[in-house]
């Protein structure tokens with residue numbers, strides 16, 4: 001169909017689907033695959049959050065997004081409180097969690113360890129007293145023209161950029177009991193105005209800056 005024909009149909013009130021709508025899907029796709037074939041507690045995220053040697057911290061995921069990191073951590077046995085401030089992302093997460101719970105079995109088990117809150121994590125973190133807080137803000141746009149994955153682009157269209165990420169990190173550092181983890185592009189500069197991290201776990205495209213609480 002030509003662009004003009006598509007535009008005419010749209011004007012006439014017919015929806016013209018141009019791309020797959022964004023959904024939260026914990027059962028199929030990449031998340032389901034990672035659940036079956038992922039590397040357990042040896043994965044970078046799990047190690048960064050301190051899931052090892054029988055230790056399972058209480059986790060706060062301060063930037064829930066599509067809930068993938070939270071779902072992975074809950075699948076490894078952690079209780080995770082997810083915080084999302086975008087009403088649209090919160091609605092997608094609520095829907096995705098309900099569908100996964102309805103699957104029953106392992107999925108329902110994992111979802112039972114996930115608690116979703118709506119609001120700004122800077123306000124909601126203080127009373128939660130999590131052991132480990134994860135922060136994965138929308139990353140700064142890349143300088144190269146690398147293709148951005150469809151879902152990431154769609155999330156960006158909904159939430160924009162997280163310009164207050166350094167403030168969020170500071171709140172987390174004040175309230176976490178054991179550690180704060182910043183998920184950040186592997187080659188990006190450290191976040192401005194924040195103390196040096198204790199150590200890093202560096203993957204191919206993502207790194208985890210781990211801030212231990214003294």
Ligand SMILES: C[S@@+](CC[C@H](N)C(=O)[O-])C[C@H]1O[C@@H](n2cnc3c(N)ncnc32)[C@H](O)[C@@H]1O
Pocket residue numbers: 062063064065066067068069070083084085086089119120121122136137138139155159162168
């Ligand atoms: C890059 S996405 C997170 C992706 C997530 N780690 C996952 O596994 O799907 C960032 C999300 O954090 C949310 N966010 C950013 N700052 C926040 C804040 N201060 N409070 C609550 N949500 C926040 C954004 O709205 C966005 O949905």
